Amino acid sequence: MTPEVISLTHGVVGYDGRPVLRDVSLTVTAGEVVAILGANGSGKSTLVRAVLGLVPLSAGAVTLFGQQVRRFRQWQRVGYVPQRLGAGSGVPATVAEVVASGRLARRGILRPPGRADREAVASALRAVGLADRAKDPVATLSGGQQQRTLIARALAGRPELLILDEPTAGVDTASQEAFAGALRGFAADGGTVLLVAHELGPLRPLISRAVVVHHGVVAHDGAVPDPAGHHAAPDHDHVHPHGPEEPAGLWSTT
Amino acid sequence: MSLFQYEFMLRALIGALIIGLAAPALGIYLVQRRLALIGDGIGHVALTGVGAGLLFQTSPVIMAVIAATIGAIAIELIRERGRTSGDLALALLFYGGIAGGVVLVGLSDSTSANLNAYLFGALTTTSRSDLVTIAVLGAAVLIAMIALRPALFAVCHDEEYARVSGLPVRGLNLLLAITTAVTVTIAMRAVGVLLISALMVVPVATAQQVTRGFRATMAAAMVLGLFAAGAGVWLAAVADTAPGASVVVLAIASFIVVTLLAAGWRRIRRARPEPEPAPEPHEVLLGGS
Ligand SMILES: Nc1ncnc2c1ncn2[C@@H]1O[C@H](COP(=O)(O)OP(=O)(O)O)[C@@H](O)[C@H]1O
Numbered sequence: 001m002t003p004e005v006i007s008l009t010h011g012v013v014g015y016d017g018r019p020v021l022r023d024v025s026l027t028v029t030a031g032e033v034v035a036i037l038g039a040n041g042s043g044k045s046t047l048v049r050a051v052l053g054l055v056p057l058s059a060g061a062v063t064l065f066g067q068q069v070r071r072f073r074q075w076q077r078v079g080y081v082p083q084r085l086g087a088g089s090g091v092p093a094t095v096a097e098v099v100a101s102g103r104l105a106r107r108g109i110l111r112p113p114g115r116a117d118r119e120a121v122a123s124a125l126r127a128v129g130l131a132d133r134a135k136d137p138v139a140t141l142s143g144g145q146q147q148r149t150l151i152a153r154a155l156a157g158r159p160e161l162l163i164l165d166e167p168t169a170g171v172d173t174a175s176q177e178a179f180a181g182a183l184r185g186f187a188a189d190g191g192t193v194l195l196v197a198h199e200l201g202p203l204r205p206l207i208s209r210a211v212v213v214h215h216g217v218v219a220h221d222g223a224v225p226d227p228a229g230h231h232a233a234p235d236h237d238h239v240h241p242h243g244p245e246e247p248a249g250l251w252s253t254t
Numbered sequence: 255m256s257l258f259q260y261e262f263m264l265r266a267l268i269g270a271l272i273i274g275l276a277a278p279a280l281g282i283y284l285v286q287r288r289l290a291l292i293g294d295g296i297g298h299v300a301l302t303g304v305g306a307g308l309l310f311q312t313s314p315v316i317m318a319v320i321a322a323t324i325g326a327i328a329i330e331l332i333r334e335r336g337r338t339s340g341d342l343a344l345a346l347l348f349y350g351g352i353a354g355g356v357v358l359v360g361l362s363d364s365t366s367a368n369l370n371a372y373l374f375g376a377l378t379t380t381s382r383s384d385l386v387t388i389a390v391l392g393a394a395v396l397i398a399m400i401a402l403r404p405a406l407f408a409v410c411h412d413e414e415y416a417r418v419s420g421l422p423v424r425g426l427n428l429l430l431a432i433t434t435a436v437t438v439t440i441a442m443r444a445v446g447v448l449l450i451s452a453l454m455v456v457p458v459a460t461a462q463q464v465t466r467g468f469r470a471t472m473a474a475a476m477v478l479g480l481f482a483a484g485a486g487v488w489l490a491a492v493a494d495t496a497p498g499a500s501v502v503v504l505a506i507a508s509f510i511v512v513t514l515l516a517a518g519w520r521r522i523r524r525a526r527p528e529p530e531p532a533p534e535p536h537e538v539l540l541g542g543s
């Protein structure tokens with residue numbers, strides 16, 4: 001039997017007493033590439049953050065690599081790409097500096113970066129096609145390139161499990177394809193992937209299983225559902241503008 | 255004859271240089287976190303410690319370190335909860351701190367000149383033991399900020415990611431809070447409570463006009479802080495101005511000069527015809543890892 005990498009059983013999560021996930025169970029085994037789909041606000045990010053122990057469960061249990069997430073310490077095995085960078089930084093930082101943060105889980109806080117760290121950063125930047133931008137300030141990159149920087153940061157730690165929250169939302173086609181390439185390489189090397197997607201686009205052939213979250217429960221867990229509506233047109237060029245307002249998505253059920 | 259042959263001037267200069275180096279090394283993390291004015295707030299709280307020290311005739315500086323540390327930890331815990339009421343809690347802490355300080359100083363036998371020394375700095379009264387305190391604490395702050403730079407950068411840049419990297423996020427945040435309190439207290443001797451944030455923040459603001467990365471910004475800000483401190487004490491000595499204010503005036507003057515130069519440089523560069531940027535090479539992007 002393949003070992004369980006992620007196991008969430010009967011998870012309940014809410015904010016300020018308002019439930020977002022009512023009863024969600026999800027298992028991801030080694031080597032799988034699982035997509036979480038669902039409408040905006042259905043709790044996809046909440047699910048991912050609960051798996052990582054960033055939001056507490058009010059009921060249920062999460063394990064990562066067979067260990068309770070609260071006691072989990074082998075963070076070098078996990079790479080996380082958040083939906084978007086928080087408030088952002090007031091001080092300039094280069095692409096390489098941001099990606100270098102991805103090495104901390106492996107290196108610890110006291111050891112200064114060494115050769116292996118620099119090589120891992122360089123190869124992660126190559127994997128997402130940003131090698132030539134390493135010394136540029138992150139703020140001068142396009143939205144898609146910034147997203148790729150965060151993906152490189154996760155890859156730099158050489159994780160076994162990648163957890164990505166809408167890595168392709170609002171991202172230009174070039175970046176989407178760069179990302180699909182990097183992900184294909186990661187999965188081919190035996191990596192496990194859990195990714196939230198608004199729509200799959202060029203990622204579709206890589207996905208081995210889809211989980212649809214709806215009204216706080218898992219509405220579907222299995223084959224990737226067929227796209228419907230105008231989004232399905234093969235020539236449909238869907239580039240979201242960056243911003244809080246996203247058009248109603250492929251998986252929206254409202 | 256050099257001014258710095260006077261021992262008190264030399265002590266003032268050394269103290270200012272240490273603070274000039276340490277304050278921006280810490281301040282860069284506060285700026286990154288958009289908490290640039292937190293030093294000001296903690297300075298207000300430190301003033302209550304000064305008042306208590308004067309009232310009970312114990313060392314005002316040690317009491318200030320204690321009060322500022324408690325205040326900084328309280329602010330950090332409020333920030334961690336991320337409540338909107340955090341704003342009001344901070345206001346209470348800040349104004350409570352300064353009012354408490356003024357009241358306590360009033361209750362003690364000390365004069366308002368004594369309070370002024372903490373409000374505006376009293377670099378030239380730096381004693382030998384003050385200098386030792388400044389050197390030891392300043393070195394501790396510097397070492398922590400430089401040695402832990404990757405971890406502190408990660409925490410200030412993206413706290414959730416730092417958590418998922420297994421970093422001791424809370425410990426690092428508290429470390430920042432405590433080093434802020436310590437820096438504020440030693441800087442209080444030099445530039446005074448009302449000008450502390452300037453020394454932590456202005457060199458960083460100046461440096462980032464011209465730098466591209468975090469490490470470069472940190473190094474440049476420390477050089478600028480050192481320059482402002484040294485030149486400020488020299489200016490105070492030759493022009494007989496208040497040293498603390500002179501240091502800050504020079505820091506802000508550097509900001510203005512660098513901003514103007516950077517704007518001029520950008521304009522010159524834009525006037526020159528630039529080659530068309532190459533389109534993104536798709537084949538390379540698809541290369542995988
Ligand atoms: N930190 C938070 N505090 C309170 N409510 C939140 C928070 N994060 C998300 N929510 C709410 O939880 C619901 C699910 O959000 P989210 O998990 O981000 O959905 P999705 O990623 O599917 O768009 C939304 O109604 C959102 O407003």
Ligand SMILES: [Mg+2]
Pocket residue numbers: 044045046083165166
């Ligand atoms: Mg989301």
